Amino acid sequence: MADKERKVLSEADVQRALIRISHEILERNHGIKNLVIVGIRTRGVFLAERLCANIQTIEGSKLPLGYLDITLYRDDLGEIGPRPVVKQTELPFDPTGKVVILVDDVLYTGRTIRAALDAIIDFGRPKAIQLAVLIDRGHRELPIKADYVGKNLPTAKEEQVIVKLSETDQTDEVVIAGGSNE
């Protein structure tokens, strides 16, 4: 692949964005009362853990943290093809009555979030669900909007947005690859 990679967020940028989002979450919800954080596997989990750590630094106490695998709720399972790998969902709390902060790395078509909303609602009836993403790259196919965005990134559909996080990819950065941009 001779595709050029274009860096759009550096390590410091990612950290700054997450700190800002942490503050925005606290500001909008007036503190941490009734809040829980749920990360969507795989990279949403690491971002949720970081938001959780930031909020702990700011407020002094830890939010309940859960992990969601949305595979079983995908809308493309009916199509013929090998099954995607199913990982574990761990929600160590009842979301009923809580404000759930749902966290993912990239918001694109909105289908992952649609699946995640259905999955959470199967566990209980939250008071509200708010969405935090590191990147919003546009091209929505469903009426879904993020409450907290690290960076809005206008992209072409042929392009690929790659979020790298030190937990799995050694470094923190966001790059755009592919597409026809010179």
Added chain:
Amino acid sequence: MSEFRWHRKDLLGLRTLEAVEIRHILDTAKSFQDVSLRSVKKVPALRGKTVANLFLEPSTRTRVSFELAEKRLSADTIQIQKTGSSMVKGETLKDMCRNIESLKVDLVVMRHSFSGAPFRLARHLKASVINAGDGINEHPTQALLDMFTVLEKKGKIEGLNITFIGDILHSRVARSNIWGLTKLGANVTVCGPKTLIPVGIEKLGVRVTYDLNEAVEQADVINLLRIQLERQSESFFPSIREYATAYQINKNVLKRAKSDVVIMHPGPVNRGIEITSDVVDGPYSVILDQVTNGIAVRMAVLFLLCGTAGTETEE
């Protein structure tokens, strides 16, 4: 978690599966365990799929386990049993297949008293086929749930001493377990009266002993096989009582076992024959965990197969 992707249309036995495929099913099953613990015990993964449960031989736990697994995946299910089905009117298996095909069923779960029947079905059907026990050949989902339970209790399979005691000859559960466990690196021993151990079974890579005490001493896991009263038309041992004297697992026999031995049984249990009540209900027994795990394992298999319809069938 492996990044392996599942490609087979059918699950007919563990004989033809690779170790990586077996591990993939067991990994996937782990992710399905929590669905049965939620307040809403249902995920939409098989929504709109139809599963036919074709149980042409009596079965309660396997049939119920499959049905629950299907329902928790949101599949629509139909039940066909021998009594009350056209099988008693003399319909052949092949004609039955054609009819199932016409009903637009996506997946067939089949239990049949003839070894090999599901293989034949799988060749004729575009739908996926799961073998839920064929004659004395294989019962793959039972072996998978046994292996899953071993993993859960012991943290590994490789290197463990796993002993099967009882009627090995008529046991499709033992056969599937032997295929699977040896592929994952367990040391398998079979023990029972000479008449109930198939000749040449050592060729499958298992150790044979006729001495119960010896079989029990080294075992990390003991998997007891039911004395299949319905298959004892010929006399393989003088009497049930004599069998129990020589091969029953009871408190006394277990004194020789390792302190962390795990006792398994595929059910239904003949209390007082192959195992005594105090052992069934005792601290070493994981018999009810096996039942619970069966649902997760069958959900995993159903999930993996659904979506591969139309791909190649193994011979």
